[in-house]
Amino acid sequence: MIPAIKIDHLSFQYGNGIEALRDIDLEIAEGETVVFIGPNGAGKSTLLLLMRGLLAAPDGRIQIAGERLDGEKKVEEMAGKVGLVFQNPDDQLFCTTVFDDVAFGPVNMGLSQAEVTARVDRALGAVGLAGYESRVPYHLSGGEKRRVSLATIYAMEPGILLLDEPTSHLDPRARQEVISLIHSFAGTKVIATHDFELILKVADRVVLFHQGSIRADGSPIHILTDEDLLRENGMAMPLVVRYLMALHSGEHDGLHAHEHEHVYHYHTGEDDEGRRVVRHAHFHSHDDEKDHPHRHPDESGEFAAGE
Amino acid sequence: MHVSEGVLAFPAIAAGWTGTTAIAVASLRAVEGKDLPKMAVLTAVFFVASLIHIPFGPTSVHLTLNGLVGVVIGIGAYPAILLGLALQAVLFQHGGLTVLGINGVLMGLPALAAYGIFRLGDGAAHRNKTALFGFLAGAAATALTGLLLALLLTTTGKAFLPVAKLALFAHLPLMVVEGLVTAAAVSFLARVKPEMLPGTHASREV
Amino acid sequence: MESVIDQSGSKKSAIHRMDGRLKLLGLGCFICATAVLRSLPALAAAFAAAWCWVLLARLPLGPVLRRTGMAALFLGSFFLILPFSHPLGANAGLKQAAAIVLKGVAMIVTIFPMFHTAPFHVSIKALERLKLSPKLVTLSLLTYRYAATYQDQLRTVRTSMTSRGFHPGANLRTLGILGDLIGSLLIRSFEQTERIYQAMRSRGYGESFGVVHEFQPLQSSDWSKFGSMIILSGALVGLDLSL
Numbered sequence: 134m135i136p137a138i139k140i141d142h143l144s145f146q147y148g149n150g151i152e153a154l155r156d157i158d159l160e161i162a163e164g165e166t167v168v169f170i171g172p173n174g175a176g177k178s179t180l181l182l183l184m185r186g187l188l189a190a191p192d193g194r195i196q197i198a199g200e201r202l203d204g205e206k207k208v209e210e211m212a213g214k215v216g217l218v219f220q221n222p223d224d225q226l227f228c229t230t231v232f233d234d235v236a237f238g239p240v241n242m243g244l245s246q247a248e249v250t251a252r253v254d255r256a257l258g259a260v261g262l263a264g265y266e267s268r269v270p271y272h273l274s275g276g277e278k279r280r281v282s283l284a285t286i287y288a289m290e291p292g293i294l295l296l297d298e299p300t301s302h303l304d305p306r307a308r309q310e311v312i313s314l315i316h317s318f319a320g321t322k323v324i325a326t327h328d329f330e331l332i333l334k335v336a337d338r339v340v341l342f343h344q345g346s347i348r349a350d351g352s353p354i355h356i357l358t359d360e361d362l363l364r365e366n367g368m369a370m371p372l373v374v375r376y377l378m379a380l381h382s383g384e385h386d387g388l389h390a391h392e393h394e395h396v397y398h399y400h401t402g403e404d405d406e407g408r409r410v411v412r413h414a415h416f417h418s419h420d421d422e423k424d425h426p427h428r429h430p431d432e433s434g435e436f437a438a439g440e
Numbered sequence: 441m442h443v444s445e446g447v448l449a450f451p452a453i454a455a456g457w458t459g460t461t462a463i464a465v466a467s468l469r470a471v472e473g474k475d476l477p478k479m480a481v482l483t484a485v486f487f488v489a490s491l492i493h494i495p496f497g498p499t500s501v502h503l504t505l506n507g508l509v510g511v512v513i514g515i516g517a518y519p520a521i522l523l524g525l526a527l528q529a530v531l532f533q534h535g536g537l538t539v540l541g542i543n544g545v546l547m548g549l550p551a552l553a554a555y556g557i558f559r560l561g562d563g564a565a566h567r568n569k570t571a572l573f574g575f576l577a578g579a580a581a582t583a584l585t586g587l588l589l590a591l592l593l594t595t596t597g598k599a600f601l602p603v604a605k606l607a608l609f610a611h612l613p614l615m616v617v618e619g620l621v622t623a624a625a626v627s628f629l630a631r632v633k634p635e636m637l638p639g640t641h642a643s644r645e646v
Numbered sequence: 647m648e649s650v651i652d653q654s655g656s657k658k659s660a661i662h663r664m665d666g667r668l669k670l671l672g673l674g675c676f677i678c679a680t681a682v683l684r685s686l687p688a689l690a691a692a693f694a695a696a697w698c699w700v701l702l703a704r705l706p707l708g709p710v711l712r713r714t715g716m717a718a719l720f721l722g723s724f725f726l727i728l729p730f731s732h733p734l735g736a737n738a739g740l741k742q743a744a745a746i747v748l749k750g751v752a753m754i755v756t757i758f759p760m761f762h763t764a765p766f767h768v769s770i771k772a773l774e775r776l777k778l779s780p781k782l783v784t785l786s787l788l789t790y791r792y793a794a795t796y797q798d799q800l801r802t803v804r805t806s807m808t809s810r811g812f813h814p815g816a817n818l819r820t821l822g823i824l825g826d827l828i829g830s831l832l833i834r835s836f837e838q839t840e841r842i843y844q845a846m847r848s849r850g851y852g853e854s855f856g857v858v859h860e861f862q863p864l865q866s867s868d869w870s871k872f873g874s875m876i877i878l879s880g881a882l883v884g885l886d887l888s889l
C-alpha cells in the first residue's frame with residue numbers, strides 16, 4: 134500500500150537561517166487521521182506548508198500519494214490531490230462572493246462551467262451552507278467562514294486534507310460543527326491543533342513536535358496522558374484529560390495534582406444511575422494553599438492538597 | 441487633491457487619458473501575476489488610509505499618501521493609485537470618471553518621483569536618513585501634485601488663474617503634513633519590517 | 647464596502663435589469679458626451695437626463711442627494727471666483743460657473759445608476775467582458791475585497807486609541823501616531839499578502855482570475871435601452887454643436 138504521505142529525513146531552514154524542522158521521518162497511511170501537537174513555533178504549520186508544496190522541500194523528500202514533491206510547479210498540479218485549510222479564513226476567502234471562492238479551485242482546474250457549479254453545490258452542501266452562494270465571505274460569522282474555507286478545498290475533491298488550527302477562535306457551537314465536519318471527511322487527514330477535544334474525537338494517531346523535531350508518535354491516549362512527556366516538550370496536560378484519568382482510575386477518589394503554582398482538587402463519585410462522575414473540582418494557587426491549608430478528607434469530606 | 445468632474449475642457453481630459461493609459465500599460469507590464477495580491481492589498485490599505493481625516497481648524501484634511509505609495513510599491517504604484525482613484529470615484533464620488541486619466545497623472549507621476557527621491561538616500565549613512573528621505577518623498581509628491589494641478593488649471597483658461605494660485609498655496613501646508621506622516625510611516629517600517637522599504641533601508645536579506 | 651445605495655435600492659428597476667455590459671457602455675457614452683458639451687441649454691438637458699437615469703433606476707434619493715451635494719458645494723464655489731476672474735466679464739464668468747456645476751453634477755450623478763445598480767463584482771465582470779486588462783480585473787477584485795478588512799481593522803485601532811484618551815488634532819503628535827498607525831497596518835497587510843498568495847496558489851492560481859458570472863443572453867430590451875442612451879448622447883452633442 135502506498136502511504137498517502139511519506140517524509141524521509143526532512144530538514145528545513147527558513148531563508149534567514151533559522152532551522153524550522155530537523156530530520157523528520159513520517160509515514161501516514163491512506164485514510165488515517167494524524168494530529169500534530171506541540172507548542173507554537175515547534176514546526177507544525179511549517180510542515181503542513183511543506184506537505185502542500187508551498188515551501189520547497191529539499192531533494193524531493195516528501196511524497197504525496199507516491200509522487201515526489203520537487204520544484205514550484207507541483208503546487209498547482211497537486212491541487213486535486215491534497216488541500217490545505219489555512220488558519221485564518223481571511224487569508225483564503227479572497228473573493229467577493231462565497232460562490233466565487235468555492236469555485237476558484239475548480240475553475241483553475243479547468244473544469245467546465247456545469248461541473249464547477251456542481252462541485253460548488255456539493256461542497257457547500259457538505260458543509261451545511263447551501264444557499265450561501267451570493268453572500269459576502271467577509272461578513273460571515275467565524276464558524277461560517279471556517280466552513281466556507283473547508284468548502285473551498287472540498288470543491289477540489291482532494292484525497293488528503295491538511296488543516297491548520299481548524300477550530301481556533303470559534304464559539305463552542307461552531308467548534309462542535311467544525312469538529313463534526315472534519316470527522317465526516319473520509320480521506321486522509323493531517324491536523325495541527327491545540328484543541329484537545331478535537332484530538333480526542335478524531336485522532337487515530339498523535340505526533341508531538343518540539344523545536345523542529347518529532348518527540349513522540351503514537352496513540353492519542355498514551356501521549357496525552359504522559360504528563361512528563363508533555364511537560365518536557367512545552368505542553369501542559371489539559372484539564373479534560375485529567376478529569377478522564379480521574380474518572381478512569383476508579384480505585385480512589387480525589388486525585389490531586391500539582392502543576393506549576395496550581396493545585397487541583399477532584400472528588401469523584403457516582404451519580405444516581407451508578408455512573409462515575411467528577412462531583413467536585415476546583416483549583417487554586419499554591420500560595421493560597423500554604424496560607425489556608427485544607428483539612429483532610431476524614432475531617433470534612435473534601436480533599437486536601439498535600440504530598 | 442484631485443480634480444473634480446465638470447471643470448476641465450475636453451483637450452485636458454483626452455491628454456490625461458492618453459498619458460495615463462501609456463504609463464499604466466507600461467508599468468503593468470512589469471507586474472506579474474504573483475505580485476497582484478501584494479499590490480492589491482497595499483492598494484487597499486492606502487485606499488482605506490486616504491479616508492482618514494485630520495481635523496484642521498474648522499475643516500479636516502484628507503491624506504493622499506501618494507508619496508508613501510510610491511516608496512512602498514515602486515513602479516507598480518502608478519496602477520495602484522489609478523485603481524485607488526477609480527474606487528474613490530465609483531464608491532465615494534471623489535474626483536470622477538472622465539477625469540480619472542488626468543487625476544492618475546496628477547497623483548501617479550509624483551508617486552513615481554517619490555520613489556526615485558527615496559532611493560536617492562540609498563548611499564547615505566546618516567542615522568536619520570530614512571525619516572529624512574521619507575519626509576522629502578512625501579512632501580515632494582504633494583508639491584508635484586500641486587504644481588501639476590496649478591499648471592493644468594492655468595491651461596484651462598485665464599479665468600482659472602485665481603483657482604490655480606489657491607491650489608498652489610493650499611498645497612504648502614499639505615506638503616508639510618504629508619511629509620511628516622510619510623516620515624513617521626517609513627521610520628516605523630524601517631524599525632519593524634525593513635524589507636518592505638526599497639534600497640538599503642532594508643537591514644536584512646530575505 | 648458595499649454600496650449603501652445599491653443595498654437599499656429596489657433592485658428591480660429598468661436599469662437594474664439592463665445587461666451590465668451595455669449599461670456601462672451606454673451610460674459611459676452619456677458621460678463622455680456630457681464632458682464635451684459647452685452650451686448651457688445642452689448642459690441643462692444633460693443635467694436633466696442624468697437625474698432621469700437616477701429616477702429610472704429607482705435609487706434612494708436621500709443618499710444620492712447627500713453624496714452629490716458635497717460635490718455640488720465644491721463646484722458651486724466657482725460661482726464665487728469666476729465672475730470676478732473671467733477675462734470677458736462677470737456675465738461670462740457666471741455662465742461658465744453654471745456650466746461647470748451642471749456638467750459636474752450631471753456626470754457625478756450618472757455614476758449611481760452606472761455602478762450602484764449591481765454588486766461591485768458584477769460591474770467588474772462587465773468591464774472584463776468589455777476588455778479591461780485581466781491584471782486590472784484581479785487587482786480590482788482583491789483590492790475591493792480587502793479594503794473592507796482594513797477598514798474594519800482601522801476602526802478597531804481607532805477605537806482602542808480613543809478609549810485610551812487620544813484626540814486627533816492638528817499637531818505633530820497626531821501626525822506621528824498616524825504614521826505609526828499606517829505603518830503597522832501596512833506591515834500586517836504585507837504579511838497577510840504572503841498567506842493570501844499561498845492560499846491562492848494552493849487552489850491553482852496562475853496569472854489572474856476573474857468572476858464566475860454568466861451574463862444572460864442579450865435581449866431586445868437591453869438593446870433598446872442602450873440605443874436610447876446612445877441616441878440621447880448624440881442628440882446632446884448635436885444640440886451643443888448647433889448652438
